[in-house]
Amino acid sequence: QKEVEQDPGPLSVPEGAIVSLNCTYSNSAFQYFMWYRQYSRKGPELLMYTYSSGNKEDGRFTAQVDKSSKYISLFIRDSQPSDSATYLCAMRGTNAGKSTFGDGTTLTVKP
């Protein structure tokens, strides 16, 4: 069983929709939780970074972490065609730069 499981998608939504992207994990040592966005033929770029449980908001994006359920989510409000990309969740413990990634969810936002 993988340490990080990500909803596989693909996901296709109309412009303006609210998008929910989700990951579950099994390693209780994970404390740092990230979401990366990867456009086609590009490397991933960090979108959101949270520590421990709680919510973090940045513009149209909200990252949510529930450590008791080992579940993290990324919400995108008022989705735009420019949000079309693959979204990767990632997480790590305290002692290294070794992040464990989910497989990614490909999102398409249709105008």
Add this chain to the structure above:
Amino acid sequence: DVKVTQSSRYLVKRTGEKVFLECVQDMDHENMFWYRQDPGLGLRLIYFSYDVKMKEKGDIPEGYSVSREKKERFSLILESASTNQTSMYLCASSSRVGAVGEKLFFGSGTQLSVL
């Protein structure tokens, strides 16, 4: 902005060839990483380095080696390329290992095909 540059965007090699993938970062980051990305398997860590001449095995080091002679440059070496090493290879860098807010900065990737 941090820039992580990978020397080749696409590479085609033959089975058994020795392959070098080069990565350079321009932000004086201590840490550098090599990942491979495959459909259905996500990003998997091959090797990483915390400092010049230091290296640590990641989750899938078999068939690979690395070299870090200078802080800004981290090379991935496939000693004898095999078809199962056909993949997208991503280099990344970061500063301050384990620090709150530590972020990975990725290059654009090298798509390697081994025939």
